[in-house]
Amino acid sequence: MVKKKRSIPGSTSAMYFEDDAIISSTDDEGKTYTSLAETLKEIYEIDGVTGYILRNQTNANIDMQEPEKITQYALLTAKIFDNNQTIAQLFDIGDAERAVIEGKNVKALCIIIGDNKISIFMEKTVDHEQIANKIIH
Amino acid sequence: MSQVYSAAFKSTIDEIKKVVPQVSNAFIFERNLGFFAKDDKTSEESVKKFFECFSTITSKADCLEELETFTIQGTDGQVNISCTNNFCFAAASSYEADEKIFKTVTTVLVPTIIRLADQITQNFNLQDSTPQFNTANKFDIEDFREDKNETLQPAIQQQLDEPVAQPITTPTVNEPYLPEPPINQFMVEKVSGLMVSSDTIRIDKETIDGWSNVCNGKEISKVIIEALNGKKANCKFKPLKDQKYFGKGIIQIPEKIMDALELSKGELILVKPVIE
Numbered sequence: 001m002v003k004k005k006r007s008i009p010g011s012t013s014a015m016y017f018e019d020d021a022i023i024s025s026t027d028d029e030g031k032t033y034t035s036l037a038e039t040l041k042e043i044y045e046i047d048g049v050t051g052y053i054l055r056n057q058t059n060a061n062i063d064m065q066e067p068e069k070i071t072q073y074a075l076l077t078a079k080i081f082d083n084n085q086t087i088a089q090l091f092d093i094g095d096a097e098r099a100v101i102e103g104k105n106v107k108a109l110c111i112i113i114g115d116n117k118i119s120i121f122m123e124k125t126v127d128h129e130q131i132a133n134k135i136i137h
Numbered sequence: 138m139s140q141v142y143s144a145a146f147k148s149t150i151d152e153i154k155k156v157v158p159q160v161s162n163a164f165i166f167e168r169n170l171g172f173f174a175k176d177d178k179t180s181e182e183s184v185k186k187f188f189e190c191f192s193t194i195t196s197k198a199d200c201l202e203e204l205e206t207f208t209i210q211g212t213d214g215q216v217n218i219s220c221t222n223n224f225c226f227a228a229a230s231s232y233e234a235d236e237k238i239f240k241t242v243t244t245v246l247v248p249t250i251i252r253l254a255d256q257i258t259q260n261f262n263l264q265d266s267t268p269q270f271n272t273a274n275k276f277d278i279e280d281f282r283e284d285k286n287e288t289l290q291p292a293i294q295q296q297l298d299e300p301v302a303q304p305i306t307t308p309t310v311n312e313p314y315l316p317e318p319p320i321n322q323f324m325v326e327k328v329s330g331l332m333v334s335s336d337t338i339r340i341d342k343e344t345i346d347g348w349s350n351v352c353n354g355k356e357i358s359k360v361i362i363e364a365l366n367g368k369k370a371n372c373k374f375k376p377l378k379d380q381k382y383f384g385k386g387i388i389q390i391p392e393k394i395m396d397a398l399e400l401s402k403g404e405l406i407l408v409k410p411v412i413e
Contacts, residue, residue, distance in 0.1 A: 076201070094211040
């Protein structure tokens with residue numbers, strides 16, 4: 001059996017695969033990530049959207065109108081993703097798919113698609129349902 | 138916590154579940170996690186675990202300025218949390234719930250009831266002004282503090298010897314009537330620094346303004362702070378300076394007073410203005 005070498009963008013070492021099935025699965029994940037990244041770039045152009053963070057285990061894309069807020073937003077959404085599932089299980093609502101947190105003037109939409117975690121930050125007047133539909137479809 | 142809140146919130150929750158039967162769990166809690174009212178189906182254990190998750194999230198939510206709502210959508214239902222003043226209402230429901238009614242309840246009715254309860258306890262004379270702690274539903278705030286291993290320093294006798302409270306005189310024909318001073322509950326934060334006066338605490342300006350309104354412009358230069366262990370102190374006060382504490386039910390207390398009252402960071406205390 002021939003071992004094939006593939007490198008994953010953003011990873012620090014090459015990974016070896018033994019059959020095509022694993023390669024195609026990894027390619028699919030990469031395609032999903034790339035597709036999401038492109039969609040988020042389009043969403044970023046919408047009036048009122050102030051930034052987004054897209055990340056999975058090996059990659060991250062960030063765009064933010066106020067770069068000084070990246071760390072704060074990243075920490076907040078990380079906590080949301082960490083605790084979503086626990087809260088969902090506590091109250092028996094199935095698997096947590098998305099969360100919306102609203103403050104005085106801004107809100108954040110957090111969605112999980114496979115291994116990808118997407119956080120989009122926007123003014124409260126923006127229709128977050130519309131944005132969520134763009135990502136999911 | 139006043140029994141007004143306890144009774145009002147329990148009734149509210151029960152009625153909400155009647156109006157929206159798809160609501161499976163509902164409870165109302167105070168932001169500093171010291172009090173809650175819940176429906177019969179929700180267990181204390183669930184609420185406690187929820188508090189751990191919620192406090193983890195809100196500890197990083199300063200970038201949003203003031204948390205108003207938080208919604209988690211799952212495959213089979215959703216959990217909605219809406220926050221008003223110092224309280225938050227949490228409800229879990231299936232997607233079969235009428236969206237309009239549910240939204241009206243969570244974003245309009247419940248916040249209105251919370252504001253009304255706040256107003257009643259602040260602006261009206263209560264028959265029983267002694268604080269009522271609903272100890273059956275009150276978690277030990279120690280469980281959620283970051284510095285659980287903080288050791289308490291010995292009490293300072295000088296602070297203990299200070300006069301505790303100015304007696305409130307019974308109104309007579311020749312004396313102007315003094316309104317019943319409102320009692321507020323806060324969570325303790327330590328304040329330190331070279332410029333910090335050791336006999337002055339810091340409170341939200343909104344609270345100070347509220348006292349002035351209730352007391353019809355009477356001068357208030359001191360407050361009585363009372364710990365849960367019953368120890369009291371008479372202190373001067375100033376408005377909070379640090380914006381991150383505004384509107385969060387926080388009181389900043391110098392270390393000397395904390396030691397005298399055997400207080401730790403994160404504990405709850407009662408504060409009552411001394412009307413002169």
